[in-house]
Amino acid sequence: MKKLLFILVILTILISVAPMAYAAGDDYSMQSNGFTVYTADGLMDVAEMINSNTAYSSYDIHIANDIDMSGKTWVPIGKDAQHAYSGVINGGGYTVSNLTSA
Numbered sequence: 001m002k003k004l005l006f007i008l009v010i011l012t013i014l015i016s017v018a019p020m021a022y023a024a025g026d027d028y029s030m031q032s033n034g035f036t037v038y039t040a041d042g043l044m045d046v047a048e049m050i051n052s053n054t055a056y057s058s059y060d061i062h063i064a065n066d067i068d069m070s071g072k073t074w075v076p077i078g079k080d081a082q083h084a085y086s087g088v089i090n091g092g093g094y095t096v097s098n099l100t101s102a
Contacts, residue, residue: 034060034087040069043096050087051079061089063096070098 027042028035035046043063050056057078078085 033058034062036062036064037067038065040067040072043067043069044072044074047075047077050077050085051075051083054083057084058086060087063089063091063094066094067096068098069096069100074099074101076101 027039028037028046035042037043037046046061050059061077077089
């Protein structure tokens with residue numbers, strides 16, 4: 001019984017400090033250590049999450065489609081020294097085109 005209680009306490013602590021999962025629709029999906037991006041809006045959303053929450057700074061990004069960034073104002077992932085990005089971006093052979101930064 002004490003062992004079960006201990007496990008429940010540990011799980012509660014881990015869940016309470018885990019990064020919040022974001023709703024994604026069809027633009028991206030989130031896994032325990034990374035994101036899979038399907039659209040330009042998804043790439044913009046993932047960049048914003050990483051740049052605003054250091055809990056995601058080491059999450060890998062997997063590109064799953066060709067992505068056209070036309071008409072989007074891009075803020076680079078790892079926008080400054082306080083928000084450095086240490087994850088890996090895997091293009092998977094896909095192209096991110098028309099990328100211009102703010």
